[in-house]
Every structure is written in structure tokens, then in C-alpha cells.
Amino acid sequence: MVCDCGINIASVVDVPAVVEYVNTLPHVVHAYEQTYACSTDSLDNIKDVIKEHNLNRVVVASCTPRTHEPLFQDTCRDAGLNPYLFELANIREHCSWVHQQEPELATEKAKDIVRMSVARVALLDPLYTQKLDFNHGGVVIGGGVAGMTAALDIAEKGFTTYLIEREPELGGLLRTFTRLQDGRTTSEILDPMIAAVNSNPNLTVYTGTTLDEVEGAMGRFKGKLSNGEEIEFGSAIIATGANEFEPEGYFGYGSDNVITQSALEVKLDEGTVDAANVVMIQCAGGRNDEMPYCSRVCCTTAMKNAIRLKEEDPERNIYVLYRDIRTYGVWEELYTRARELGVLFMRYTEDDEPVVADGTVTITDKLLNDTKFEIATDIVVLSAPLVAPEGAEDTAMLFKVPVDSNKFFLEAHIKLRPVDFATDGVFLAGSAQAPKLVDESISQASAAASRACSILAKEQLETSGVISVVDEDVCIGCGRCVEVYPYGAPELKEVEIVTEEITYMTRKSEIDPAICKGCGSCAAECPTSAITSRHFTTKQISAVIDAFAFTDGSIEEVA
């Protein structure tokens, strides 16, 4: 079936021409056009067509298999067809969207892509999965609000859970400041959470501890802690949070009375802010070449603290020097409230920053026609961005998950898999992903925990059908596969060979289907082609190459 994807494909590729062409290809019994291949109607229709024509292979020409293959595979399975007998021909991301000005060439390319898929699908084998027992425990790294929430959620479902915090105490960033923008104190949030974490019988808390080694894969992780203990778990959540940047070298930080927002909050709690004039500088150290991102929480934090300062002493003068201001979500109220209380806002730009010297802040206000102001101040408060904590890359390496250029963890897909990593069984929550507020961190942590539980709650794990297998008769036991394989799936075992003349011992490679991830490296390396990389066999790939590269575009006929 060839999909229009509304106008996404059909506005560039001549879909009826592709369908007409596909109908002439060997193996093809039925080809048709569909407006949206992935709509419920269309999926039902695929099932009907499979049954009506008694199809044993299906190709859908539409979008990328990275998002839609599972959907169509399930459809095939529902119709009684092995899901591995399906192939998705990507004529959207790899064709119509990238050749918008060349409809004719794009149509020819689409025909090629479908022909290659037909060649491949004809040679695909039905594959079967295996059910295996696995470890139903969860591990959470980082004991801030996100990590504690996730660990509690998992433990409360009855699964053994380990919470690993590097610092001597739980709580994370919330230990460094005192009150939230909604008026709650940080201890109001932390105290009950820490108590619940410490009293849950399913939950083991390790403080002053790190996870230093991890091996295995989803369902069968093994980890080693810095205290030497070894743990086993099935799923992991990374919630290592963020730190407030030390704005060393910015706006006189380090000299007397130039402090960060967290330091101000501590003083506010102690009642020791002795200042009639306060200047806050936003984006201190952020949104520049080194740290190009917006740290999200600092505008709200500044509003919160400006209001607190005003409420403590309405006579105080407060100046907030900003580049852009956004107290996102419902917290725009705080901005309005700060203005009502008389907080003054002055705008600067990155190339004309305020200067702090000897108790005076000089700023050129961009909203008042570049008027220069000199503000005598008692304290300067810097709103510094949240930055990834030290060691984020090491944690990333443990689980083979990516971090972005600012060392924040990168989810598998921003919309489709927002708390997943591409690595199975590993999830993320909180400010480890990007700066966010407490409530957002908590709800994301619950989302990550429910994703983890969706795995832990299974009775058995299903292995993928896409794995490599060894033909013992062909294997010469050279061990190259063992050398190239990162997870230790192939192993050499001693086998006894009995023939009519002699009986002898030799070595043969054996691949553990529970560990094999189907990369196919061992198959490419095997000098005797004893290893078959299922779903990506040499024969299948060769057929696809032939289907394109042969000038006549022929497809090998198979029995």
C-alpha cells in the first residue's frame, strides 16, 4: 500500500503512478493508494486485505520505520501474519519532504524505494521471540525531588527499588534554597518525601554512594556501587538533576554583597537581608556562547524573591535587570504582582551588559532609548543558570545514553517518547534533562516511574526476533565474533564432535539470545559466514542492493 500522508507525500510524489508501477513488480498481488496509512480505518483495511488476498508479506510505503513500524507490525500480527514479514518503505522523510522541488525525480526515487522494499520483504523470514525471566527491581540515580518521587512510585507498586544519592543527604537542589514560588517552604516538600522514602520497606536508600559500573541490558542489569556492593535490576531512571552555576567572573561575583539567588534565599530565611536597595541581574552567565540555553526557572525565582523582599520591607527599592523575561505557565501572575508592588524592570542586551563596581550598578536601559542609569545598591543578586552536574557524562556512559551539547540528558523523542532513552529500560526525569520547576520535575518523575513499571510489571521479558545465530557446522571457532561483540553475547564453548572415524573436542561460537542486540557486527566479521544476522541477512541486504543498483531494476524471483 502506498500512502499519500494527506499532502505530505502526494503533493510531491505521483502516488497513483507509484501504485501502477508497484503492480507490475514480481511478488506483488495487490497494491493500492491510501490517504493516511496509519488511520484506524486504514489499519483495519490492511487486515481485511491480508485476509482477502491471503497475503504472506506486506509493504507499506509511507513514513519512517523509526516511529511507525511497530504500529503496522501489530496490524500484521492481528491479521495472523508474523510481524517480521512486514517492511516499511520510507517515501516521506527520505523522499517527498527532501525533494519538494523535483517531483519527477522524487517519483522515480519513490518507485525505487518501494521496489527495494519489495525485494527485501520477499526474502524476510518469520521470526519468533523468546520469553525470559528477568529482574523486577528498579534503580533510581539521584535523590532530589525527581529521584525520590520516581523511587517512591516504583516501590509503592511493590517492586524492589534502590535509590542512589551521591551526597550525604537526600534532597538535591531544594536543600540550597528555602521557598517555592507558590509560598510552600522547601522543607514542607522535602521532609515528608524523605520520611516516606526512608520508611518504605521496598526501598533501599544509598547516600554518599555512586553507581560506578553497569553491565547487561533491560531486565538484566548488574551494577556495582562505590561501596563495593553489587545490585541487580531490570530498569533504571536517571534523575541526577542540575546545579546552580557559580557565576565566577560575572558582574563582580565573589566580591562582597554580590551573591546568587540561592544565597539570597538563605538570608531571607534568616531575616538577615540588610539592604534598602537591591539589584537583581538575570541571565548571569547564561544565554551566551558557552551556555546558549535558557535556564527557565530563574525568571520565576527572581520574581518570587523580589516579592519576598518587598513584602518584608515595602520601602525597599528593587531593580530587576533582564534581557527577556518569562515566568512561564501560571506564574505570569508573579510578574504582575511584582510590578504592582513597585519592583522596577530594566532591560539590557548581551552586547551591552550592566557593570557592577563599588556598590554601584551601571546599566543602559534599552527600553528608555539607551538612557544610562547608575544605581547605588546594597546587594547585587545574580540569577545564574542551572547547569548539568559534574559527572553527567559518566552516568551517560554507564547506560550508553546521550547528553546534549550542554551535558543535559537527551530523551529518545521529544514528543513520542519524552521520558524514554533510546536504550531499552532506561528513563529520565527532572532537571537532569533540562532546567525545570519542582512541580514539573515531580510529574515527569511519575511519568518515568510508570514507564519503568510498565516493564517491571511484566511476567516475562520478550526478546527481540532480530538477533544473530551461529551455524555450528560452519563455525571454525576462531573467536573473531567474541572480539568484536561489545555485550559478550557470543561465547566460545567446548563441544565434542563425534564422527564415524574419530571423536574430538573443538570450540564453537554460541550466541546468548537474551544478550544479543542484533547489531550484526559479528556476522560482518565472521570469516566463514557462519553467523546469520536475522532480519538483516546477507541475502536480504544483497537483494536490496541488486534491486537498486542493477540498471534494469530487476528483482530476484524466489520460490
Place this chain on the structure above:
Amino acid sequence: MVVFEPKIVMFCCNWCSYAGADLAGVGRLQYPTNTRVIRVMCSSRIQPTFILQALKDGADGVLVTGCHIGDCHYIDGNVYTEERMGNVVDAMKLLGLEGRVHLEWVSASEGPKFKETVTEFVEQIRALGPSPLRAE
């Protein structure tokens, strides 16, 4: 005169360069139509015979792509890809097919790099002209 349109076989790994190609699509980055992508789980699946076969069949060039070193979904599969493709590229010189096989790392977030890689390779092959192995 018939314009020479190079036929190029392109290998992409599921986790990085295939996703990079998807991202180029999502971003509507336009590039020449000459490549046909063959997806494998890891670039380390690509055995040298695939490249030779593509060229023998009449492809004018073969572009192999995968994750950057250190980013491989299978830890270090691409290290072996680099080794194998290094040998293939050397062999091409002996076969008079220099410049027709190229290895490039493209990550899942590098849509623009995907576009550039394809565009540059197509230009390179266009400049080289049809493969001497092309069936007439």
C-alpha cells in the same frame, strides 16, 4: 546530451544516521535525489562484500554512514566499521574506483550534516563521472 545522474547506494544505521536522515526530512532540508538508503541496525553490519556488490551491480558510489565514534548504540560497533571501510577505501584505489566509497558519521541530531554529506558526495560522484563498471 543525456545528463549523468549518479546512482548511489547509501547505508544508514538505525540509531544515528537513519534518524539524521529522518530529521533532515522533518526540517524539509532539500538535497539531490540520487541516493537510496539501506537501513541496518549498526554500521558494523556492513560487510565489505556489500560495497563491492553495489559497485559491481553498477552503482556509481557507495556512502556508508553511522554514529560518531563514542556514540554507537552498540558501544563500539562503528570502530570496526571504520577499520573495515578504511580497508575498502584503500582497495578502491587499487581497483581504479578511488573516491567512490566514502564513510561519514552523522548523528541523530545532525539533519543539516546529513544533507551536506549527501549533497557533497553526489557532487563528488558527478565530477568523477559514471562508474567504469556500469553496464552499458
